[in-house]
Amino acid sequence: MIVVNTETVPGYTVTEAKGLVQGNTIRAKNTGREIGAGLKNLVGGELKGYTDLLTESRREALQRMLAQADELGANAVVNVRFTTSSVAAGAAELYAYGTAVVVAKDGAVG
Amino acid sequence: MTPLLVAVGVTLLLLVGGLIAGRLTERAHLARLDSAEAALPSILLTDLKTTPPGIDVDAAHLVMGESVIATDYWKTFAANVRNLFGGEVRSLGTLMLRARRQARLRMVQQAVQLGATAVINVRFETAEIGGGRAPITEVYAYGTALVPRS
Numbered sequence: 001m002i003v004v005n006t007e008t009v010p011g012y013t014v015t016e017a018k019g020l021v022q023g024n025t026i027r028a029k030n031t032g033r034e035i036g037a038g039l040k041n042l043v044g045g046e047l048k049g050y051t052d053l054l055t056e057s058r059r060e061a062l063q064r065m066l067a068q069a070d071e072l073g074a075n076a077v078v079n080v081r082f083t084t085s086s087v088a089a090g091a092a093e094l095y096a097y098g099t100a101v102v103v104a105k106d107g108a109v110g
Numbered sequence: 111m112t113p114l115l116v117a118v119g120v121t122l123l124l125l126v127g128g129l130i131a132g133r134l135t136e137r138a139h140l141a142r143l144d145s146a147e148a149a150l151p152s153i154l155l156t157d158l159k160t161t162p163p164g165i166d167v168d169a170a171h172l173v174m175g176e177s178v179i180a181t182d183y184w185k186t187f188a189a190n191v192r193n194l195f196g197g198e199v200r201s202l203g204t205l206m207l208r209a210r211r212q213a214r215l216r217m218v219q220q221a222v223q224l225g226a227t228a229v230i231n232v233r234f235e236t237a238e239i240g241g242g243r244a245p246i247t248e249v250y251a252y253g254t255a256l257v258p259r260s
Contacts, residue, residue: 002169002170004170004172005172005231010165010170010254011169029246043128043132043135043183044128044181044185045139046139046212050246051177054248055176058174058176062172082250083235083237085237086238
């Protein structure tokens, strides 16, 4: 599956639009992590635990979006966007959306 | 009287500790960023949606990088003082720039690993994911990596 955040796939032509696809996940921080973050906020530095948590969660949202695109019979998702919102104290929603399309490589025979 | 002295003492200790530790972590982080950026080949980054001329694209992939950077006690204190008078909060400005550089670096590292020579339609976003005691701001960068025909 080709995934890009541009409106078309460079080097390819969109032959069919399958529609909007989306994926989300809501992750809670655990108390231990939050205490760790509180301590880190005294001395500064990267909150590696949070970075990893968010990276992993965003990938999960992306995977859910790709699963939808797969069901629609698409071979690419274009114009992908990410948004994040704080839904409750200590919980964040990671959301990915895009347009599922069918693309063909430029200059491909047949 | 004694509890007040203890409270003032602890606050002063946190301020001085935060100032020193914050400076050290910031300096170390900037040094790490410098060397990591120097180790990467220079590739084109743009926030344009179209392919720049001269690139014969073979494949395009979504690449992304994240970073969550903590403030320190001194910076928080300085920002609170600033809030009384208004004006630029420089210490937090450099903090956000560091976080953004880190996120961008991770995105570029992904692109280089894929063999890309350009990342187009680069977007930077920030997300407030706090809500508990410690407000947490995340910075992330994403874009489309272009791999040229070899």
